[in-house]
Amino acid sequence: MNSIRKGNHNLIDKDILVITHKIISKSEGRLVDLRDIIPSLEARKIAKIQKKDPRMVEIILSESSELIHLENGVIISETKHGFVCANAGVDTSNVDEDENMVTLLPIDPSGTANMMREEIKRREKRDVGIVITDTFGRPFREGQVNIAIGISGVEPIISYIGENDMFGKSLRITEIAVADEIASAAELVMRKSLRVPAAIVRGWEFEFKKVTASKLIRPKQNDFFRRSSNVKY
Numbered sequence: 001m002n003s004i005r006k007g008n009h010n011l012i013d014k015d016i017l018v019i020t021h022k023i024i025s026k027s028e029g030r031l032v033d034l035r036d037i038i039p040s041l042e043a044r045k046i047a048k049i050q051k052k053d054p055r056m057v058e059i060i061l062s063e064s065s066e067l068i069h070l071e072n073g074v075i076i077s078e079t080k081h082g083f084v085c086a087n088a089g090v091d092t093s094n095v096d097e098d099e100n101m102v103t104l105l106p107i108d109p110s111g112t113a114n115m116m117r118e119e120i121k122r123r124e125k126r127d128v129g130i131v132i133t134d135t136f137g138r139p140f141r142e143g144q145v146n147i148a149i150g151i152s153g154v155e156p157i158i159s160y161i162g163e164n165d166m167f168g169k170s171l172r173i174t175e176i177a178v179a180d181e182i183a184s185a186a187e188l189v190m191r192k193s194l195r196v197p198a199a200i201v202r203g204w205e206f207e208f209k210k211v212t213a214s215k216l217i218r219p220k221q222n223d224f225f226r227r228s229s230n231v232k233y
Helices: 002-006 021-027 041-050 054-063 109-124 178-190
Strands: 016-020 031-033 064-071 074-079 084-086 101-103 129-138 141-152 198-201
Touching (some): 016 021, 016 109, 016 178, 021 101, 021 129, 021 141, 041 054, 041 064, 041 074, 054 064, 054 074, 084 129, 109 129, 109 141, 129 178, 178 198
Parallel strands (some): 016 129
Antiparallel strands (some): 016 198, 031 101, 064 074, 074 084, 129 141
16 A cells, blocks of 8 residues: 555555565465475476476476476466466566576465455455456467456456347357456556556446456366366376
């Protein structure tokens, strides 16, 4: 809140505060020094094939519930939260000048978002939505986008199923991941290297909901990309 005030900004009811997970992870102590890691035999084997630091692979394994795809130095896995992403969210960017330091995803991003929202209510008497973000790649598309990995108060998906389009045709599958769209919009002002870890999204009409970011995770049985797993090391 002090940073918001220093920037001559304030929060009003129905704002959405978007925060990069890096500052959350740092505040929660989710930092690891690679020099403290002793890689397992499994990590060494994968690292040799994928030409990666075995210590980094060991951390990825510890943060993953399942390895999905290994190829050309890229490790796609499912995190213990259920997110499918590169390197289980383990990251070396915007961490520290020391190249041995890496960050992990928060243990419970939506839980942290809830605590932040309640604290803002208590201290500022403002009711806002919270979106915690990370940068993910996407199938079929170049480039990365910010997505929501933790939310509080904001409905992550708006469903149009059962409604009619402008020509009267019934919509059968259209559901918009608005929490991800909010995260991506905020990244336009946060950027990757401007040292701006948070942004305020204002003017989007929404009703407060008690939900978590897990609603954005596609069930495994509906994810045909998962069926192409090549993990046979």
